[in-house]
Amino acid sequence: MQVALTGATGFLGLRLLRRLLDTHRSLTLLAHAGSGNALRRVTRYFELTGAPAALTATLPDRLRVVETDLALPRLGLSERAFQELADGIGTIWHSAGSINLEGDLPELRRTNVEGTRHVLELAAASRLRPRVHHVSTAFVAGARREGVAYEDELKDTCGFENAYERSKYEAELLVHAWSREHGRPVLVLRPSILVTDLPPHPDLPAHPLLVIERILRDALRAAGPQCDSGASPCVPGSHAGRRPRVRMVGHPHGRLNLLQVEHAAEVMVRLAGRTPSGGVDTYHVVHDRDVPVPTVVALLERLVPLSVELVADRPGTPSALEALLDFYPGMTAYLAHRRRFDDTRVRALLGPSAASSRVDLDYLWSGLSPHARLLPGPPGPPATPSASARCA
Numbered sequence: 509m510q511v512a513l514t515g516a517t518g519f520l521g522l523r524l525l526r527r528l529l530d531t532h533r534s535l536t537l538l539a540h541a542g543s544g545n546a547l548r549r550v551t552r553y554f555e556l557t558g559a560p561a562a563l564t565a566t567l568p569d570r571l572r573v574v575e576t577d578l579a580l581p582r583l584g585l586s587e588r589a590f591q592e593l594a595d596g597i598g599t600i601w602h603s604a605g606s607i608n609l610e611g612d613l614p615e616l617r618r619t620n621v622e623g624t625r626h627v628l629e630l631a632a633a634s635r636l637r638p639r640v641h642h643v644s645t646a647f648v649a650g651a652r653r654e655g656v657a658y659e660d661e662l663k664d665t666c667g668f669e670n671a672y673e674r675s676k677y678e679a680e681l682l683v684h685a686w687s688r689e690h691g692r693p694v695l696v697l698r699p700s701i702l703v704t705d706l707p708p709h710p711d712l713p714a715h716p717l718l719v720i721e722r723i724l725r726d727a728l729r730a731a732g733p734q735c736d737s738g739a740s741p742c743v744p745g746s747h748a749g750r751r752p753r754v755r756m757v758g759h760p761h762g763r764l765n766l767l768q769v770e771h772a773a774e775v776m777v778r779l780a781g782r783t784p785s786g787g788v789d790t791y792h793v794v795h796d797r798d799v800p801v802p803t804v805v806a807l808l809e810r811l812v813p814l815s816v817e818l819v820a821d822r823p824g825t826p827s828a829l830e831a832l833l834d835f836y837p838g839m840t841a842y843l844a845h846r847r848r849f850d851d852t853r854v855r856a857l858l859g860p861s862a863a864s865s866r867v868d869l870d871y872l873w874s875g876l877s878p879h880a881r882l883l884p885g886p887p888g889p890p891a892t893p894s895a896s897a898r899c900a
């Protein structure tokens with residue numbers, strides 16, 4: 509039976525697709541309409557990651573691309589096309605979404621909440637009663653910064669660090685309501701922050717942590733010269749010159765869960781192979797060891813010429829640079845996180861193979877360094893770029 513995948517051109521979707529092709533002869537990609545040639549983008553990923561040429565050559569035969577828009581009723585398809593699509597699908601993987609941590613709630617709801625609603629409507633319309641695998645995020649745990657987040661929890665009592673988290677929480681609520689209403693099983697996969705050591709490349713989806721680098725760099729540029737003008741206290745850099753010191757609210761014992769995206773895709777596909785309970789089965793797809801916040805800070809300091817000092821509270825008299833960074837509380841808040849994601853269910857099902865190798869500073873640097881462009885350049889015309897705990 510045909511497997512359909514949304515978000516196949518995304519950072520995670522490409523890895524899911526790679527895994528799914530190991531076990532499925534063909535797949536239907538519900539690609540983002542008007543966002544570049546999906547087959548070309550997927551092919552480019554296979555080329556850049558060294559997939560066997562014989563496998564890459566089969567992609568045009570094995571992948572059927574249907575252009576859709578998550579935000580539109582019937583995914584932007586005519587009634588007839590929507591019904592035909594639904595009737596041909598045995599499983600739907602829903603990985604598409606907006607991971608824009610700076611996005612506003614209406615925009616994020618359109619893609620993440622309404623998009624999930626439309627995918628669920630597709631599943632409901634099908635005579636084949638397809639299985640639904642919904643990609644959520646461990647960050648539906650919201651602004652609860654300490655304690656343990658469990659797989660069967662879905663609460664908004666602590667609020668959310670940003671609109672992205674809230675939109676993913678609301679999408680999960682929809683999934684639960686749909687499962688109850690239709691008496692259908694759904695697999696909910698909640699990965700933590702996904703990372704890779706594959707160097708950045710213009711033809712590949714952006715590394716999710718690059719957004720933080722961009723924000724810091726933009727703030728630095730907007731604040732103007734810091735050290736020469738005395739606008740910020742400065743410290744000597746590791747090379748020549750001095751770097752401005754910024755105080756950011758964070759916890760010296762804070763930790764964040766970062767997981768290799770390739771490993772996450774493998775775990776997800778293996779979990780999808782298990783017999784469903786009949787209701788909503790939710791799994792934390794996370795690393796068994798968190799990354800200390802000071803390691804994340806060291807990474808940021810390598811990427812951007814800044815010196816970050818973690819402080820307990822917002823500075824009373826912020827420098828111009830610190831004031832600019834204050835615009836992104838939904839992102840910098842993560843430096844204060846100390847919670848752990850419980851993944852007992854995943855480990856019970858998959859055993860020690862659920863564990864992945866270490867994510868350390870060097871690993872993270874490889875995936876983000878602008879100097880690590882070791883991948884081959886495009887062979888032809890370039891692909892179109894993809895556009896119970898206390899709360900704190």
Ligand SMILES: NC(=O)c1ccc[n+]([C@@H]2O[C@H](COP(=O)([O-])OP(=O)(O)OC[C@H]3O[C@@H](n4cnc5c(N)ncnc54)[C@H](OP(=O)(O)O)[C@@H]3O)[C@@H](O)[C@H]2O)c1
Nearest residue numbers: 515517518519520521540543577578604605645702716894
């Ligand atoms: N990345 C992470 O660290 C992370 C962590 C936890 C959970 N997740 C979840 O994992 C899923 C995949 O994330 P990702 O990292 O792969 O994101 P991504 O790289 O930004 O990819 C998003 C995918 O969704 C597609 N898409 C976006 N808007 C669409 C629309 N209106 N209609 C149809 N398709 C649309 C994109 O197509 P185009 O590229 O053509 O626009 C792309 O294929 C998301 O649900 C996200 O919430 C991600």
